Amino acid sequence: MNLVILFFILFFSLSFFFIGKARVLRLANYNIKNLNSLPEYYGYYLAAWCALPALMILFFWSIFELSIIKIFVLSDFKLDPTIDDNKLNLIFSQIVSIAEKKFSGTIPQNLIPYVEKFIALNKIIELSKFAVLFSAIILSLIFAYRQILKNIKARESVEKIIRGLMFLCATLAIFTTFGIVLSLLFESIKFFTSVSIFDFLTGTNWAPGRAFVRDASVQTANVENVFGAIPLFWGTTFIAAIAMCVAVPVGLFSGIFLAEYSSRKFRKITKPLIEILAGIPTVVYGFFAALTVGPLFRLVGEKFGLEVSSESALAAGVVMGIMIIPYVSSLTDDVINAVPNSLREGSFAIGATKSETIKKVVLPAALPGIVGSILLAISRAIGETMIVVMAAGLAANLTLNPLEASTTITTQIVTILIGDQSFNNPKTQAAFALGITLFFFTLFINVIALSIVKKFREKYE
Amino acid sequence: MSKVEKIKLLKKRYKAERRFKFYGILSVCLAILFLFILIINIFSKGSGAFFKTEILLNIKFDEKKLGLNINSSDKEIQEANFEEILKDALLVLAPKVPELKQAELIDMVSIDAALEVKKFYFYNKGVLNKIAEVPLTLSDDLDQVYKGNFPRDIPEERRRFSDFQLKIFDDQISKNKIVYKFNWSFLTNADSREPELAGVASSLAGSFFTILVCLILSFPIGILAAIYLEEFAPKNKITEIIEVNVNNLAAVPSIVFGLLGLGVFLNYFYLPRSTPLVGGMVLALMTLPRIIIPCRAALKAVPPSIREGALALGASKVQTVMHNVVPLAMPGTLSGTIIGLSQALGETAPLLLIGMIAFINVVPATPIDPSAVLPVQVYLWSESAERGFVEKTSATIIILIFFLIIMNSFAIYLRNKFERKWS
Numbered sequence A: 001m002n003l004v005i006l007f008f009i010l011f012f013s014l015s016f017f018f019i020g021k022a023r024v025l026r027l028a029n030y031n032i033k034n035l036n037s038l039p040e041y042y043g044y045y046l047a048a049w050c051a052l053p054a055l056m057i058l059f060f061w062s063i064f065e066l067s068i069i070k071i072f073v074l075s076d077f078k079l080d081p082t083i084d085d086n087k088l089n090l091i092f093s094q095i096v097s098i099a100e101k102k103f104s105g106t107i108p109q110n111l112i113p114y115v116e117k118f119i120a121l122n123k124i125i126e127l128s129k130f131a132v133l134f135s136a137i138i139l140s141l142i143f144a145y146r147q148i149l150k151n152i153k154a155r156e157s158v159e160k161i162i163r164g165l166m167f168l169c170a171t172l173a174i175f176t177t178f179g180i181v182l183s184l185l186f187e188s189i190k191f192f193t194s195v196s197i198f199d200f201l202t203g204t205n206w207a208p209g210r211a212f213v214r215d216a217s218v219q220t221a222n223v224e225n226v227f228g229a230i231p232l233f234w235g236t237t238f239i240a241a242i243a244m245c246v247a248v249p250v251g252l253f254s255g256i257f258l259a260e261y262s263s264r265k266f267r268k269i270t271k272p273l274i275e276i277l278a279g280i281p282t283v284v285y286g287f288f289a290a291l292t293v294g295p296l297f298r299l300v301g302e303k304f305g306l307e308v309s310s311e312s313a314l315a316a317g318v319v320m321g322i323m324i325i326p327y328v329s330s331l332t333d334d335v336i337n338a339v340p341n342s343l344r345e346g347s348f349a350i351g352a353t354k355s356e357t358i359k360k361v362v363l364p365a366a367l368p369g370i371v372g373s374i375l376l377a378i379s380r381a382i383g384e385t386m387i388v389v390m391a392a393g394l395a396a397n398l399t400l401n402p403l404e405a406s407t408t409i410t411t412q413i414v415t416i417l418i419g420d421q422s423f424n425n426p427k428t429q430a431a432f433a434l435g436i437t438l439f440f441f442t443l444f445i446n447v448i449a450l451s452i453v454k455k456f457r458e459k460y461e
Numbered sequence B: 001m002s003k004v005e006k007i008k009l010l011k012k013r014y015k016a017e018r019r020f021k022f023y024g025i026l027s028v029c030l031a032i033l034f035l036f037i038l039i040i041n042i043f044s045k046g047s048g049a050f051f052k053t054e055i056l057l058n059i060k061f062d063e064k065k066l067g068l069n070i071n072s073s074d075k076e077i078q079e080a081n082f083e084e085i086l087k088d089a090l091l092v093l094a095p096k097v098p099e100l101k102q103a104e105l106i107d108m109v110s111i112d113a114a115l116e117v118k119k120f121y122f123y124n125k126g127v128l129n130k131i132a133e134v135p136l137t138l139s140d141d142l143d144q145v146y147k148g149n150f151p152r153d154i155p156e157e158r159r160r161f162s163d164f165q166l167k168i169f170d171d172q173i174s175k176n177k178i179v180y181k182f183n184w185s186f187l188t189n190a191d192s193r194e195p196e197l198a199g200v201a202s203s204l205a206g207s208f209f210t211i212l213v214c215l216i217l218s219f220p221i222g223i224l225a226a227i228y229l230e231e232f233a234p235k236n237k238i239t240e241i242i243e244v245n246v247n248n249l250a251a252v253p254s255i256v257f258g259l260l261g262l263g264v265f266l267n268y269f270y271l272p273r274s275t276p277l278v279g280g281m282v283l284a285l286m287t288l289p290r291i292i293i294p295c296r297a298a299l300k301a302v303p304p305s306i307r308e309g310a311l312a313l314g315a316s317k318v319q320t321v322m323h324n325v326v327p328l329a330m331p332g333t334l335s336g337t338i339i340g341l342s343q344a345l346g347e348t349a350p351l352l353l354i355g356m357i358a359f360i361n362v363v364p365a366t367p368i369d370p371s372a373v374l375p376v377q378v379y380l381w382s383e384s385a386e387r388g389f390v391e392k393t394s395a396t397i398i399i400l401i402f403f404l405i406i407m408n409s410f411a412i413y414l415r416n417k418f419e420r421k422w423s
Helices: A002-027 A039-073 A085-099 A109-149 A154-194 A197-202 A208-212 A230-261 A264-279 A282-303 A313-338 A341-349 A354-383 A386-391 A409-417 A426-460 B003-050 B074-079 B083-093 B099-106 B113-123 B140-146 B163-174 B184-188 B201-232 B237-249 B254-266 B276-301 B304-312 B317-345 B349-353 B374-382 B387-418
Strands: B051-060 B131-137 B178-182
Touching: A002 A039, A002 A109, A039 A085, A039 A109, A039 A154, A085 A109, A154 A197, A154 A426, A154 B201, A154 B237, A154 B254, A154 B276, A154 B317, A208 A426, A230 A264, A230 A313, A230 A354, A230 A409, A230 B003, A264 A313, A264 B003, A282 A313, A282 A386, A282 B003, A282 B374, A282 B387, A313 A354, A313 A386, A313 A426, A313 B003, A341 A354, A354 A426, A354 B003, A354 B254, A386 A409, A386 B374, A409 A426, A409 B254, A409 B349, A426 B237, A426 B254, B003 B051, B003 B387, B051 B083, B051 B140, B074 B113, B083 B099, B083 B113, B083 B163, B099 B163, B113 B131, B140 B163, B140 B387, B163 B178, B184 B201, B201 B237, B201 B276, B201 B317, B201 B374, B201 B387, B237 B276, B254 B276, B254 B349, B276 B317, B276 B349, B304 B317, B317 B387, B349 B374, B374 B387
Parallel strands: none
Antiparallel strands: B051 B131, B051 B178
């Protein structure tokens, strides 16, 4: 529906572009010198006045449409004190899916009058949307048309509109951040009303599946101690640490080699090759870890008489480390290249070998940048999802043994939310609580890393 | 320190020097080795899926058993039952088998074999009452045996195919009735529970729509935002906040964007679940900062003299930027956008959360039909137990990587061909 409206708006504004242009040309007796701006700008002016108010109305209408319908449709249910907000949302989403004929299973008969009400309201709102949009377009067109007949400074107005549009696009970044924080916070607060934040951050038992066993004999007691996130925090840190054990030495040494030793030709070929590792989709690494590296480690482990589970923290960590190598190596390479040559020359002049120069002079000078790049890589490893989902397992073990299965924050978010249609229970809300923890944790690391790298750049560039 | 000691020390230092350099070469080689192992591993596993085995079966199109005649309409053919003549033709392979073994015989071809016979008849109506040689897709297990992925020598009870099936299969091979050919159906079929019938068409279409939505949203918004930040933004608090936000969003884990999509697009706006529309919107938000950053770099690379020239001729600020700066920065902008989109193409986690993981066995026709995308298909198939899906998963990865290579080479081509070097 909205697509058709959008198409109409586009069509209108395009035609009014040409109408406006033709009209002012006639007004000026086909002599551009009589006009304040070029005739195109009058066309743009008319087109913008046609499209922008309508688009704005359409946008806000779409945002508030459903909430208004919701208030009307659910007004009867609100009177019932046994139905809380969560149940209301559930009922409403059932009504919506029945109305759209997407409901699976038997349709609850008591909802049918509300579905009819929903459909009727939808029709009214749709029609009034048409009416409002149409009159808005007409009104703003009349205004704009009168304006261009007055030979106004059309270019200045159009440029103002363009600047405004650009500013709006740029602020989308702020809105996205707000959207992330608010949507995560909203669900997390619901979660923390049923589970205390202290239990969540310090509990050592993670078994959200058991939160559903809530019959009369067990009471609600087990909601409180199945959401301990410590095993997840540990698993995440542990796998990230294994990954860094692979990525830091390999990445660091390759970065040093590419920046200091290799010929320009060698660097031109190998640097993009290594960077391909970062461009391969993570699901491919997950597949590689689950089907090749995992079984391989198991086979090797059996040879040495070790018990290796087929989904191990080691396999996931090592493969993740391979993925992260280019993040470390490329940034190290850049950072070392930024160290001024005078430092190296000074060191050579007093007789140091190349490796001594690198170890004693270049690396200390480049250290902040390198630390920053490693921090960025760590945040990357913590937020990585597909590899751990496919290769690290689901068991929330609090273990130091890398050969056992281990689980992470991201894995649990995915397993909780996959296929789970019902939304308003502590289990799904727990995923959002984990999400906000992940968001702030990576944000914290990123802010530190970016500020370190920025300070380093300012020092040498 | 004596001279001998000095020489010894020098030798030690040179040794350390060589060792250090060796570590460097070793790690570069190690990184490249990992890349090659990964690629060779995927290709060796997946190349088989582009070929399939078919059995040439002599089928008698009996008028009575089909209930058709020469003048039957297309609808009658659609409704006719081809199972029986297929069964008859299969029983000819091993006459006089006990009832029990008959089921094994029928299992040798894929579940959709009767449909294939129907399709064959549809295009060759002249074969009625005659015997014709029809190529039929073999069952996945025998297909894997032919490709050598299943060892034959393990005990019968641990295999998914019986000795009896194997004997007939070998018999047919020796009669040259088994053909091995390019697997078009892998590219044209939608997803299926049967590995021999599963194809990537549905997820290819899903990926296409998702990336299209992502492109339509993120490209104009990204460019406008980059132009604003680079050319117009005054140096104040708001600009600073926007810049910090853009940089941070680029490093936010992708799964968080999935949570945003779930919480806002699905649960607040009730947009349709599992669709490329929502997937594209989520990916657009994720790609936006990854487009803005290279676009800004491209705009920054245009020298100030261009701007000053245009301004000196009396152009306004907006005209200068739109007519002079942006066209010159276009190659860099485009290549940045393409690289951003190629990252979006490989993204899986946020799409899992907005439900693009449903089993889809039809090819989506619009962006608001439920669909899967290529990386999610990889994830779905990799979770399946059947041996045949390992091959299919790797083949899907090959297709995915193929598209990524095309996109990235195009971006590099744009940059090398059109980007001007300002000196």
